[in-house]
Every structure is written in C-alpha cells, then in structure tokens.
Amino acid sequence: MSNYEIKSDNPSFVLHGIEDVKFENRPVPEIKNDECLIAVSKTGICGSDVHYLCHGRIGDFVLKEPMCLGHESSGTVVKLGPGVKNDGRINLGSRVAMEPGVSCRTCTECKSGMYELCPHMSFAATPPIIYGTLCRYYVLPADMLHPLPDSVTDEDGAMMEPLSVGVHSVHSLGKLQSDQVVIVFGAGPVGLLCMAVAKALGARRIIAVDIQQERLDFARSYAASDIFLPGARDPNESMEVYCARVSDEIRTTLNIPARDHGAVDLAIEASGAPTCIQMGINILKPAGTYVQVGMGRNMNVPLPLFHVINKQLKVLGSFRYGPGDYPLAVSLVERGLIDLKPLVTHRFGFEQAKEAFEVNKLGRDESGKGVIKAIISGPE
Ligand SMILES: [Zn+2]
Ligand SMILES: [Zn+2]
Structure with missing residues (x-):
C-alpha cells in the first residue's frame, strides 16, 4: 500500500x-x-x-x-x-x-x-x-x-517547536488577552516568537527590550510596537538602582502608566539576564504576570521580592510546551496571524x-x- x-x-x-x-x-x-x-x-x-x-x-x-x-x-x-x-x-x-x-x-x-x-x-x-x-x-x-495544512510549509513546520515555546509562555502561562500590554526582554528567536504570539493574540502594545539595536530594529519590523535599548550602568550605581532607573526610563520614554489600562500586564523574560529579570518585576502593574523563559547562567539572581509581594505578582517558569501548544502554533500560522x-x-x-x-x-x-x-x- x-x-x-x-x-x-x-x-x-x-x-x-x-x-x-x-x-x-x-x-x-x-x-x-x-x-x-x-x-x-x-x-x-x-x-x-x-x-x-x-x-x-x-x-x-x-x-x-x-x-x-x-x-x-x-x-x-x-x-x-x-x-x-x-x-x-x-x-x-x-x-x-x-x-x-x-x-x-x-x-x-x-x-x-x-x-x-x-x-x-x-x-x-x-x-x-x-x-x-x-x-x-x-x-x-x-x-x-x-x-500541517497545505498553506504551512515544511520550514514553518520545523519552526513550530520554538513557536510552541512562545505559545506556552504567552498564551498558556501568561494568559495574555486582547488589548493587554506585554514587555519582552530579549529579541532572540524565542523573544521574537513570544512577540509574534502576543501580536497574533491582539496585544495592545508589545515592547521589546534588548541590548543590540540591530535586534531591536528587526523586532520592530517583525512584531514589536515599541522598542527600548537600555543605557549602560553607571560605574558607581548598584544593580538595583540601575534596574529601577531603567524601568522608570522605559515607562517615561514610552509613556506607559504604572497601573490601570495601558500598564504592563505581562512580562516575558527571554534573555536570562539578571538585570532584565529585575526590570521585568519592577515594571509590571499590580497583579501582573511574569514569565521566565530565558535560561540564565547565574544561580545568584537578586530578585526584588518586595515588588513581587507588594504588587502580588504571579511569577512563573516556562518549560518547553504542553497540551494544546503545538496545535495553537499551527493554527496561528495557518490563519496568517504569524509569519x-x-x-x-x-x-x-x-x-x-x-x-x-x-x-x-x-x-x-x-x-x-x-x-x-x-x-x-x-x-x-
Ligand atoms: Zn529548541
Ligand atoms: Zn509522565
């Protein structure tokens, strides 16, 4: 046969x-x-x-x-x-x-x-x-x-694996809803795919943060609505002070409120950098959701737990993908919501x-x- x-x-x-x-x-x-x-x-x-x-x-x-x-x-x-x-x-x-x-x-x-x-x-x-x-x-x-539907290529099919990581982080764990605001730290493949998922799900704003302008420029051409390149840390500035300062700069430069409509509902950390981890927690609105998908190297990551508690944040780790993630990834591509x-x-x-x-x-x-x-x- x-x-x-x-x-x-x-x-x-x-x-x-x-x-x-x-x-x-x-x-x-x-x-x-x-x-x-x-x-x-x-x-x-x-x-x-x-x-x-x-x-x-x-x-x-x-x-x-x-x-x-x-x-x-x-x-x-x-x-x-x-x-x-x-x-x-x-x-x-x-x-x-x-x-x-x-x-x-x-x-x-x-x-x-x-x-x-x-x-x-x-x-x-x-x-x-x-x-x-x-x-x-x-x-x-x-x-x-x-x-794979006919309109989805074999190359797209291979990309469903990292895309499913994005679906898992933004949709299944982050529970992003239409009109919400998401910030994504790290504009590598996983960060970009998280932005693509956020866009497909109807995010109001998608803010990309990275330390390379070239990657940010691509992110804006691809799925981000806003980009931000953090300046360097002052030699006599502690990491906490630096992270708090940059978080404020992101908000003031891009005109993002600290709470209510238009504030950051979801932070996706896809870089693993300790500074980005802090900024993500700093910038979230009360009761916001933080998802860690980037794999860092450092065991000793200082976390601003005060903000986690005080704003009652949901802090989640994201590992690979689970039930429904691959099917949604295929569907988003099939319907032209992600390219x-x-x-x-x-x-x-x-x-x-x-x-x-x-x-x-x-x-x-x-x-x-x-x-x-x-x-x-x-x-x-
Ligand atoms: Zn992989
Ligand atoms: Zn089992």
Whole structure:
C-alpha cells in the first residue's frame, strides 16, 4: 500500500563530545504500536544544540554517549504502526510538525495535563536520550505529530517547536488577552516568537527590550510596537538602582502608566539576564504576570521580592510546551496571524550541517548577516 519507499540507511548528525560531531549511518528505527516513522524534511538549529556542541552539557543534562542532535523538525509520515488510530488525522504521506518529547502518560503530571513536567520524559537530543532529529528517519507516537495544512510549509513546520515555546509562555502561562500590554526582554528567536504570539493574540502594545539595536530594529519590523535599548550602568550605581532607573526610563520614554489600562500586564523574560529579570518585576502593574523563559547562567539572581509581594505578582517558569501548544502554533500560522518566514535567515543542506552550526555559534555568516534561525534540510 505504501508509495513511500523506505531507504535502508539513516544518515545522522551525531555529537560525540565537545566540538566533535560526525556524520554516521545509523539503523533505520523500528516502529511499534501507535508509532510512526517520519522522513525528516527540515530541522531548525536551537541554542541548546549549539550549547551541547560547545559544552557537552546543559545543567544536569550531560552527554555521556554519542547523541544525534536536533529537535526542531518537520517531516512526512512514511510508515504507520499497527496501533495508529484510523481516524484520518495522521495518514501515510501526512506532512507533520514533530513534537519531540514523549511523556509516560501515567504519572501525576501527565494525568493532570502538564506532560511537559513528566519525570520520565524522553526528549529528542537531551541526554540520556541519544536520538535527535538531524537524521533521515525518526520515530514518534502519532499523537505527537501535528498535521500541517497545505498553506504551512515544511520550514514553518520545523519552526513550530520554538513557536510552541512562545505559545506556552504567552498564551498558556501568561494568559495574555486582547488589548493587554506585554514587555519582552530579549529579541532572540524565542523573544521574537513570544512577540509574534502576543501580536497574533491582539496585544495592545508589545515592547521589546534588548541590548543590540540591530535586534531591536528587526523586532520592530517583525512584531514589536515599541522598542527600548537600555543605557549602560553607571560605574558607581548598584544593580538595583540601575534596574529601577531603567524601568522608570522605559515607562517615561514610552509613556506607559504604572497601573490601570495601558500598564504592563505581562512580562516575558527571554534573555536570562539578571538585570532584565529585575526590570521585568519592577515594571509590571499590580497583579501582573511574569514569565521566565530565558535560561540564565547565574544561580545568584537578586530578585526584588518586595515588588513581587507588594504588587502580588504571579511569577512563573516556562518549560518547553504542553497540551494544546503545538496545535495553537499551527493554527496561528495557518490563519496568517504569524509569519515565520522572516525568521529563517539561513538554510543548509544536510551535508553542510557542520557549517550551519558554525554560523550559529558565531551568530552571523561571512557576509555579516545575523542569524535568527538556520534550517537544515533532511538527507537527500
Ligand atoms: Zn529548541
Ligand atoms: Zn509522565
């Protein structure tokens, strides 16, 4: 029944250790039950892939054996397991966005609708899981595959992973409503996608804060209504005083009230910088919501807890994505409410994967063009 010929090899891009990646031929994976075999079409490079390449670890996730990189992918279903529901959702030949984490489905977190917190999660290219999606064939259960409408490209499909992080932060946790005001710290890929989600959901104002003018200019052309570049810290100014001063400057320069209509309802911190964390908490209106999605390096982040308490803020961490996030991401793109194309700045063939990572590490290519998202095509 299959027109989808399955090749006998599975070229894969495998990380062996710090700065040590190799192209390898791995076996074509077997599928069971409710699983599908997917021929990978496009894969975006994520900061976490680059981090594993440079450091061999992220926090408690330490590379112990060779691991195929990649987790932001789309592809085509080429084989269905015998237990895949025959409900027309996923068929042979379906183009899909691949949600790359498989949870246990039985623990308390899974049962209560927060599968992203499952302690038994197997997540692509995150040790100890040795499989990532930078390969020809990948296996996922059918329910982790999200069909792409005809108007949504395979590249868009690969971008659904980071977009779902934005949906999770702004919609599912931040609960942004139409006419609200959001401030986003950090105009990298995740920050930009959070802005895109805020715009799609009808935010009144979207304020982008970053320390690079070039990134702010892009943010304004893309989804931000306002931008702000904080000035440097005075040498004899404490961090608290500096952060309070910049927070005031943002409000006065952009004419943002401290409370009531037009004040900042939601702060999304997508930089991980301790200064931005403080500013986010300073600038929120009473009962506002603060969402931390940027991964900082510093354990010792001073938090203005006085403001957290006094304004009764909701302070939330945002981890990956959960129920409904991928479907909403696909829907926002399908309906033209988010355009992902301007974010794809670089494209590479599978054999050029090393160059792709190099450009990502440097943050710009030889011509000086900055990288937002680089996409690698699946093996020919
Ligand atoms: Zn990612
Ligand atoms: Zn679980």
